[in-house]
Amino acid sequence: MASVVPVKEKKLMDVKIGELPKWILSRDFTPKGIAGAFQRGYYRYYNKYVNVKKGSVAGISMVLAAYVLFNYCRSYKELKHERRRKYH
16 A cells, blocks of 8 residues: 655645646745755755766866856847847
């Protein structure tokens, strides 16, 4: 007999579409909960890509690529006016 796991304890990938609103409402959206989520994400990334025996530049390059993309999106409004146009 399979054990029934409550929706609150399921991972996002295990949640069915019909259970999604209930799962989202069961998350902790307090400042402490959000900070904890960022901390878990940081430690997960650090242990998977940076803190390894045979490391490479992959972990650092992903952070750099995200930084470049973020800054491009942030300054897109100013950059789109500096495009070269055929007709002025």
